[in-house]
Amino acid sequence: WKKMVWLNKFKVEFEGYRRGQRVRIKLGQEFTNQNLAPTFHFGRFVVGCWAAFTYGSQTLLIHIGQHQPSERTSKRDHLGINGNQYASEINKPYLIPYLLSLNIEDFWVVQDNAGYHYSGQNRRVYPAYGVQILHHPTSSPNLNPIENVWGIMKAQLRQQFSIPENQPDNKNELWAAMEAE
Known part of the structure; x- marks a missing residue:
């Protein structure tokens, strides 16, 4: 296990405080003016890491x-992470330097089969640095301990x-809250 490097991405979605106040209303009076109030829809935001x-x-x-609609690469692009983004924002600046800093010979990188891991430029960069990949299914939390983290x-x-x-x-x-944890 000392020669395994586990990696993955995840996202945190926050939709606001949902616990409401409980109110008892007599049967048949649900829609009287005294029992109606304006609603507030909580903002939703997502942070990926x-x-x-x-x-x-x-x-x-x-x-x-997160990608903006103007950055869509195809009709099927759902604005999630793609191969180019993974290469430029993860592999080159973080993953490869991290792997080189470990000074471990014959290590294995454990990542799921998400498409962005295996796009053209990502698939070519791993052998260039002697990175061996241990493949496992996408969204398989029981196989990658980082899912527990x-x-x-x-x-x-x-x-x-x-x-x-x-x-x-x-x-x-x-x-900021995620970094603090």
Whole structure:
């Protein structure tokens, strides 16, 4: 296990405080003016990130930016991470330098079969640096221990955000809370 490097991305979605006040209304009076109030729809925002770890070492939590509609590469592009973004925002600046800093011979990188891992430029860069890839199915949390890290982090964020005053108002505040965890 000391020669395995586990990596993955994940996202945190925040939809605001949902616990409402309970009100008892007499049957048949649900729609009287005194029982109606304007509604407020909570803002929803998503923050994506990436990290890797191995025995005794881990990367920082890396923020993954979300594409804008103007950056759509095809009709099927759902504005998630793509191969070019993974290469330029993860592989080149973070993953490859991290792997080279480990000074481990014959290590294996464990990543899922997400399409962006195997786009042309990502598929070519791994052999150039002697990276061996251990493939496993997409979205298989029981095979990659980093999924457990994400679960712990999300549980801690849920606990922190259960207090309305601690809830983030935007993506930057959510990212700051994620980095603190």
